[in-house]
Amino acid sequence: MHKALRYFCQFIAYALFALVVGYFATQPAYTHLDPDKALIKMSFSHAGEHLQECRRLTQEELNLLPPNMRRPMDCLRERVALLIELELDGEILYRDELAPSGLAGDGASTAYRKFPVPAGSHRLVARLRDSRREDGFDYEQAAVVTLVPQQNFVIDFRPELGGFLFL
């Protein structure tokens, strides 16, 4: 092949390579979320009650223990699973039992869920049970929220601040 033609072919090859790199480095755009929708993100980490109520040891029982292990209360490590419920416009959007973490089931339960919803006004109710009770919920928060398109609406849970936080 003639030298000039060879260089021309090389130029074409480089140009094609640059075209591929330059294009796919940014294009085509990826639609991660429908631009008309908003996102409700529910995320929290919370430890439920112990599975059984703690029991106060008797003096006889304490005497049987080595002096450095004489804790007055006997508590099982396991915690209850949390029951979480999220209601959107009167319909249950999400309901789940969140098991405690840890090999012994003594850690916090965590939730991280995302719900794309149409933008606009919605009535949200969040409920959570973290006790040994069998019916009902220990926490409930309701609000009418107006979500704009692409809004990231966060539902957090912090018992020290009163329960659910709509952010």
Add this chain to the structure above:
Amino acid sequence: MQVSSIRSVAKAAFEGADNVFNRAFTPEWNPLFHLGTLGWYFYWIVIVSGIYLYIFFDTGIHQAYESLEYITNVQWYAGGVMRSLHRYASDALIIVMMLHLLREFVTDRYRGARWFTWFTGVPLLWLVFACGISGYWMVWDVLAQYIAIASTEWLDSLGIFGQSIARNFLNNDTLSGRFFTLMVFIHIAVPLFMLLVMWIHIQRQRNAKVNPPVGLAIGTLGMLLVLSLARPALSQAPANLDIVPAVIDFDWFYLLAYPLLDKVSGQTMWMIAGGGTLLLLVLPWLPRLKRRATARVDLGNCNGCGRCVDDCPFSAVSLQPRTDAVAFSHEAIVIDNLCTGCGICVGACPTATPFRRSSELVPGIDLPDLGIKELRENTLSVTADLSGNARVLVYGCGHGAGLDQLLGPDVAVIKLPCIAMLPPSFIDFVISRGHVDGVFLTGCTDGDCHYRLGIKWTSQRLAGERDPYLRKRVPRERIAASWAGITGNKRLQQDLRAFQDRLGTLPPFKRPPHRSADARAGEAAEHHA
């Protein structure tokens, strides 16, 4: 369709592309033969440009974005170009890395003694992606926001972290600037670790190249510079965790798998990624390569000259102190699990000469399943019945075009594991003894020897640039080579026909005068002195 059929099609496709690029770039500059070295080259461009960017980069939630805006817009002539080079070289690295992996797979250069190079290359995939993803993270624009959330959600799905990492990106209030410090650390530490793995990756390759040819390097850098100026790498809108990025300009080289995270669970994604990685790791044993018999050293004929050590492409031959009473300092030793049985060491051995008469033809190093003695016998046997005035003996390797198609009344064929197994003295032998009128060499595509260095060593031996040399007395017009590869059947036939036509026009070959025993003894004494 079976894997082998797919591989054959892919191999033919690669070879077709090789031939096109060979014409445009020449075999020396063919980028498809330098995918590995181009990977190294892009790595260094990324490192150098990254060091420059790091000087001006500021960690912090707002500072990261602002400092990059300064680099890109105010300092566009230097920092902007460096940023674009950084991005585009990273993208190009992905392309050449994937092509490199695919090429080694379809050409079956990952099994047997080559398992180590393949195996150590697999972790590099993860490291390259970790570098790229952490880099995008540091820009802290909407793409970085998407990557940060998607990546941490994916990590959280492992279930091994006490606290959810993704919770750091819940909204603007939960974000901490310390995360950027961690990202900078990762973005520096991972490439450094990657360099170590890259170094390990080439440890079993003798004469391993880490730099592409100068011409290719200049062309590639020029291409990246033009691309950087024509389409500078830019940030997207600054990240805002209160807003969900809906439509994002995507780098598909690094983020190709990310959309899958929106479709399947994190655990499923880990199973796909982990399973894919595991499959790649065990691929060299699926199935295990039926290995050729490895080379054997005959100590009685080995003087420890080290030519086989220099020529072995896989560092499978080394020298050790002499274990017998002979007065040489070293002897060659073959490391079986590194030996591919290509026979290149045999072609390098000065004792592998068919002219030897005084003793049985046993070279210092030889292949058990195709010894030099057998090669000499085959050579004499296949050339015995040739007729015509353009009798040709074709020495070809088993990784090139079909050799049987060349057979004819004036053409004989001998197949070798690699063309560099042929000691140059065999060419001298068959021509000077008048067994044939010419010798024709063929094998893999030019520049892409299956055993890495076979064509290169053969060409250098014939050109008198590498020991053992082809003697000057051998008429070069009676030797031809055609590196046609597996798809070059037609070209091979044409080249052979042209060679025979040329041979037919040459005057009859005069055998070199037979040297007397006295002359030979004199030469030997002179050589010894």
